[in-house]
Amino acid sequence: MLQLEGLETTVGSFRLRGVTLTAPAGSYGVLLGPPGSGKSVLVETICGLRRATAGRIVLGGVDVTTLEPRERKIGYVPQDYVLFPTKTVIDNVIFGLRARGVERDEALKRVRKVVELLDIEQLLERWPRTLSGGEQQRVALARALAIEPRLLLLDEPVSALDEGLRERVCRDLRRFQRELGITTIHISHNLEEALAVSDWAAVLREGALLQCGPMGDLLRKPESEAVARFLRAENIYKAMAKPEDDNESVLRFGEHSITIPGRHEGEVTFMVRPELLRVHAADAAPGNIVKARLVEASDRGVYRRLEFDAGVRIVVFASPGGEADLAAGSTHAVEFPADAVRVLAAAAVSAAPADAR
């Protein structure tokens, strides 16, 4: 298990701001965030390549914050893999064991399992420059796994690969991780990657951890506008909130108003997931209705994507064939179910503690 407690570091003008996170033993986590959010800096600090200016890194119950990188026993696969160009594949793979004083023959024996698991037997005598991107990745992974690390850190492990290869390689990564049962953290800025491999994910922005949890929770219940926007949520609106009483508030956005549970006051940002919105005939009159003109309807196979204009843009994912007369230009009543509306925290980053469990 990896625990980060208020971890901070500074790189030039960039600051990692009190990152608190727990990665359960044997889990596969993904650190998400836009470029420049501090994902690589965080991973390098966990490895010991950057000095933490505050906070603690606890790995398997041991505080490793001040240990040298070589003493942490963390497997690190940098972006682009960074294989040693003057060594053959096998010498890359056994490098860590040799650096730890293991004799060459013994090292060759000890890496056999990893070599077989990653299917790189046929590459062992080759030079890194002759390998394809996928092969380089497997060799870099074998090199990191050969030291039997307590934690595996993968910095954008598939970003250097062709689009077509990424999904398969992500599945392979997940399979290797399950077979070895090693706690793994994978850096990515790609949502699909996180969905494909993660037990949990964390979103970083401007050096602060915004939210952490299972990927489904992040998608369904983003806590802040920043997380919602990063996860490409549709239907995010600014509104003025006015409490009706302690249990209900009215949100006014554009020319529309809806009533939601809870007490909210002043300017708020809220979101509604597209699959939770309902489309009715224009003259329907349930509560929380917004009259909107259908701009575009596209069939996505398992659902239809409907885009409405109501002064604000509204996107609805509807079941195919559910609603009749969904011609472009037609007017409809879009219902915002009160329990589907989620009020978000302001866009400013916060350093709230997060726990992946």
Added chain:
Amino acid sequence: MQKTEAPARAASVSRFDVAMFVMLGVYVLFIAGVLLADLLLVAGTPLGRKQLGESVCDGYVLRSVWLSVWTSSVASLISLAIAVPAGYVLSQYRFPFVRVLDALVDIPIILPPILFGISLLVLFQRTFIGPTLLALGLKFVHEPKGIVLVQVLISAAYGTRMLKGAFDGFDPRLAAVAQTLGCTRARAFFTVTLPTVRNSFVAAFVMMWARALALYGPIIAFVGSTSGYTEVMPTRMYLEMSVGRLEAALAVSLMMIVMAVIVLLVVKLVGGEGGDQTVRMTRV
């Protein structure tokens, strides 16, 4: 740098290609012409052959050859020990005044060599440095040790400049990964960083050796030229020229050329082909 296959050329040769080859050709012809003129004057005339024979057997000349070889070799090794860390620091570390230090390293390259020798003489004879070192039993002025000192101070600047360029192309993540795998910083440097810039390392050694071998002005200024004691090949050549023995000077020059060619060939054989492995992994 990794060599790459030249793209297939169209059958026609453009003016651009011709211009490139002409510039290279003219330069190479000049160098070959200079060498050939020396060779013809020494080997192609009875006087030249006589002088070459005498020079090869002359005890003073042979001592100057030996002095040049050992001082250049020792100076190159010491220069390498300076240039490797100096080039690494200037390339990989960021700290205040790094640019100032970088510029200072270029001083021995920019200054006229004889001025550097004179300045060194002033430092040793007009400041406390010389007497202090003398008190410690270290005498440099007018001593073979002084030749090594001059050679080191000038050659190391060339080596530092060359190795800084090599380290600039080095991906520091290679050393970082080595540390996570179990290396100390020093071990990562010696097992990953240096092998990656191996060819620049060898090339820097050769260049420093050649530079040390060819130094003349600062050695005359700082050490002088005592036959059989502090006379190196370039100073011998100059003295032969100054008394009008052109063929004798060229005979020594020919010996230097042969030595330089031998060293270059040995280094090529030992160092192998290809450039440094500093090219970052490309996205595939």
